[in-house]
Amino acid sequence: MAFLEGVKVTKRFGGLAAILDLSFKIDQGGIIGLIGPNGAGKTTLLNLISGSLTPTTGEILFKGKRISGLRPHQICKKGIARTFQSVKLFGNITVSENILLGSVYGKPRGLSRTNHSTETSDLLKFLGLAGKRDVLAKDLNIVEQKFVELARALATKPDLLLLDELIAGLNPSETSLACDKIKEIKKKGITIFMVEHVMGVIMSLSDRVIVLNHGEKIADGTPEEISRDRKVIETYLGEDSEC
Amino acid sequence: MEGKHSPVNKLFFICFAWLVAATLPFYSPAYVLLSITSILMYVTLTVSWTIFCGPTGYISLATATFFGIGIYCAALLGSSLPAPAVVLCGGLAGLAFGVLVGLICLRLSGFYFAVFTFGLSELVRHSVLWWEHNVSGTVGRWVTGTSITQAFYSLLVIASLSILAAYLIRRSIYGMALKAIGESEEAAEHAGINVVVYRIAFFAISSFFMGMAGAAMAAKFTYIDPNSAFNPLISFTPVLMSLFGGIERDYGPILGAFILTFISEVLLSRFPYFYTLIYGIIFVVVILFMPRGLAGLLGSGHQHKFMDH
Amino acid sequence: MKLFLDIIISGLIQGAIYGLIAVGLNLQYGVARVLNVAHGEFVMVGAFATYIMYTVFGINPLLSVAFFSPVSLIAGFLIYKNLFQFIRTSSETAEMFEGNSMLASFGLLYVIQNLALIWWGTSTKAYSYLSFSVGFLGVAFEANRVAALFVGVAVMISFYLFLRYSILGKAIRAAAESPVSAQLSGIDVHRVLGICFGLGVMLACVAGGLVSMMKEITANMGFPYLVTALIVLVLGGLGNIVGSFLGGLIIGLVTAAVMYWQPELSLVASYLIFTIVLLIRPQGIFVRQTNGR
Numbered sequence: 001m002a003f004l005e006g007v008k009v010t011k012r013f014g015g016l017a018a019i020l021d022l023s024f025k026i027d028q029g030g031i032i033g034l035i036g037p038n039g040a041g042k043t044t045l046l047n048l049i050s051g052s053l054t055p056t057t058g059e060i061l062f063k064g065k066r067i068s069g070l071r072p073h074q075i076c077k078k079g080i081a082r083t084f085q086s087v088k089l090f091g092n093i094t095v096s097e098n099i100l101l102g103s104v105y106g107k108p109r110g111l112s113r114t115n116h117s118t119e120t121s122d123l124l125k126f127l128g129l130a131g132k133r134d135v136l137a138k139d140l141n142i143v144e145q146k147f148v149e150l151a152r153a154l155a156t157k158p159d160l161l162l163l164d165e166l167i168a169g170l171n172p173s174e175t176s177l178a179c180d181k182i183k184e185i186k187k188k189g190i191t192i193f194m195v196e197h198v199m200g201v202i203m204s205l206s207d208r209v210i211v212l213n214h215g216e217k218i219a220d221g222t223p224e225e226i227s228r229d230r231k232v233i234e235t236y237l238g239e240d241s242e243c
Numbered sequence: 244m245e246g247k248h249s250p251v252n253k254l255f256f257i258c259f260a261w262l263v264a265a266t267l268p269f270y271s272p273a274y275v276l277l278s279i280t281s282i283l284m285y286v287t288l289t290v291s292w293t294i295f296c297g298p299t300g301y302i303s304l305a306t307a308t309f310f311g312i313g314i315y316c317a318a319l320l321g322s323s324l325p326a327p328a329v330v331l332c333g334g335l336a337g338l339a340f341g342v343l344v345g346l347i348c349l350r351l352s353g354f355y356f357a358v359f360t361f362g363l364s365e366l367v368r369h370s371v372l373w374w375e376h377n378v379s380g381t382v383g384r385w386v387t388g389t390s391i392t393q394a395f396y397s398l399l400v401i402a403s404l405s406i407l408a409a410y411l412i413r414r415s416i417y418g419m420a421l422k423a424i425g426e427s428e429e430a431a432e433h434a435g436i437n438v439v440v441y442r443i444a445f446f447a448i449s450s451f452f453m454g455m456a457g458a459a460m461a462a463k464f465t466y467i468d469p470n471s472a473f474n475p476l477i478s479f480t481p482v483l484m485s486l487f488g489g490i491e492r493d494y495g496p497i498l499g500a501f502i503l504t505f506i507s508e509v510l511l512s513r514f515p516y517f518y519t520l521i522y523g524i525i526f527v528v529v530i531l532f533m534p535r536g537l538a539g540l541l542g543s544g545h546q547h548k549f550m551d552h
Numbered sequence: 553m554k555l556f557l558d559i560i561i562s563g564l565i566q567g568a569i570y571g572l573i574a575v576g577l578n579l580q581y582g583v584a585r586v587l588n589v590a591h592g593e594f595v596m597v598g599a600f601a602t603y604i605m606y607t608v609f610g611i612n613p614l615l616s617v618a619f620f621s622p623v624s625l626i627a628g629f630l631i632y633k634n635l636f637q638f639i640r641t642s643s644e645t646a647e648m649f650e651g652n653s654m655l656a657s658f659g660l661l662y663v664i665q666n667l668a669l670i671w672w673g674t675s676t677k678a679y680s681y682l683s684f685s686v687g688f689l690g691v692a693f694e695a696n697r698v699a700a701l702f703v704g705v706a707v708m709i710s711f712y713l714f715l716r717y718s719i720l721g722k723a724i725r726a727a728a729e730s731p732v733s734a735q736l737s738g739i740d741v742h743r744v745l746g747i748c749f750g751l752g753v754m755l756a757c758v759a760g761g762l763v764s765m766m767k768e769i770t771a772n773m774g775f776p777y778l779v780t781a782l783i784v785l786v787l788g789g790l791g792n793i794v795g796s797f798l799g800g801l802i803i804g805l806v807t808a809a810v811m812y813w814q815p816e817l818s819l820v821a822s823y824l825i826f827t828i829v830l831l832i833r834p835q836g837i838f839v840r841q842t843n844g845r
Contacts, residue, residue, distance in 0.1 A: 105435030523662025
């Protein structure tokens, strides 16, 4: 039984297929990178897994149970958390309250209120936000906001974490900090499925990379295999180039 | 905690205010009691409106519907049940209709939510009018009497309960979740919050109090018809009052309802012909010079912290 | 057949009035983001101004309407400049501006309505102008209603051409789509929004003048027009001028049809349409459906 499995997933908008007959299997543990040119269907795939969208046909299984068709909050409670490409925080409440909500409403663990508060404080420390705990989320800069969103996702105690372009827009030192955090999250046993445009980051972090183009999987393998894959190179360098 | 706002002082103040209010019928003239009753009614409507609409930022203009349903409940049941039961029935009818409305407008937000709730309450008003004209054959009905003292006590209890409920919800994780829903429904959903259930439940809770207020207030009206029971102004007033008072503080809506009802009662008795003129001017001046409401003017205040409690 | 024609024409007449008022509200809310609750009051003011000009000075109502158009446009512009622009600059967020400007327009509603009550009292007024009958396909209509229909449609068409082809009209559409980029391209946004608000007031007054030719008028006639305009606004889609006018015609036709069958249900019918449209197509029925994510 795979940890996360997609069976012939198709998602159409009107007549256009954003994801076409996509099957994939992901095992628990490690970092899986998802890459592809603009419009390849990466964010759509994340939306399908997290429940924002329902597949037109096909199904998605998590730990052997069907999750496609469930509402996002149900999927969250089963242990899948996500961040958004454009940050979606609760701007008018404080940073710690943002995280606390994730902790309380995430995967149910029968914790008391104090436990949730402790968990929140730990996450704030982990992501270096302890000094900002009582600041309204909207008053943070965009990098801090991305980290708060990550903290909120982690607070729901996910087994699978979906990251949608966490690194995009970060400067080099912030990028290396974020990469360190991602590695630490992986060490905690959380499986990470990340969409990213920054190729260097994906290639160095991922244990396995899936490449999408026009909603179809064109390659799947270790970063080394992917960087040598002819189809991938063609996709990225244009159809005509001769390598 | 700073000295003069310490919790003990606050509690003392609340108990004192409640005692004064509770003994009011024994020494105050009837017209004062009457004004205080309508103040309590608007406090209830405004506070219960902010339970859902305050944190989520949705502007519901369906208050008149729930209030009117409460009134009609009292008019239908008034003679056959004891007063507290009538009030409770009014509340339950409001609650039931609140669930229905909450369900219907799940997909709407912003302007569309406001216009839809308004249209819905007008739809109800005209449907009841049509029903009375064509099916039951009589427009309006008499409310078999309870005394004004009874209406006063019912509303005192309902207002207190609604304030207590609003206070507790605001400070609970639910209040925070509602705020999160107001900020981004999508993100709230992905953080594990069941947005659908929360929207419906808290909308219905505020409708519950509105229905009770209507049922309790019916005693004051003696005669009702759809136009007075479902008066669209009842929908707008709580919005105005809570924004006037300021929704960022617990006391804002109470203060707003209190002051505006008081002003309008005074204006109505002193200057019956210029009443709305002066009311309107006060309004415009307040918006121009206090865009954050009274509470925004009084305390530059940061909001309370959930974590403190 | 005769009944059918009668319903169609009455519906169109009523619908043209609704359309004018809704287009005005659309400019005020769809473009200037002021949900002007006092919009109906301007219909009432227009009606009474026309009434007084006719009964006191004997001036042709259509001439009064033409005369009051620029006056009300300027009045509306000044209201925006002195009231709503102030609120816009003092509001921190767009939501706060929408809330506060709606409240301020509420104050405006109270003030105008009270002044009207002081001035005119609660009595109903009417005058008779062009009240002879005109035959059309065997059905007789009062000439004033036919005139109102023609003027209404003419105003709408010229208004559409103005928005479509004039420089100012283009600036308005630019400001409606994106205030920031309009500002970047050198448009004085506040002036444009002020003009939009003024045009809204103007259309309400024109509609009021036309109403006064065919119906009894009272000081509290405004609010129902506001409510209908809101319905039409949703039906036609926010920011969609043509949609608002067509929506007005639809609501007019439906109201007229139901009026024959069950007069009390005419409003219920328009609310039902409105409810169903909001639930199925909240973006309005004349907007092409855009693709989801």
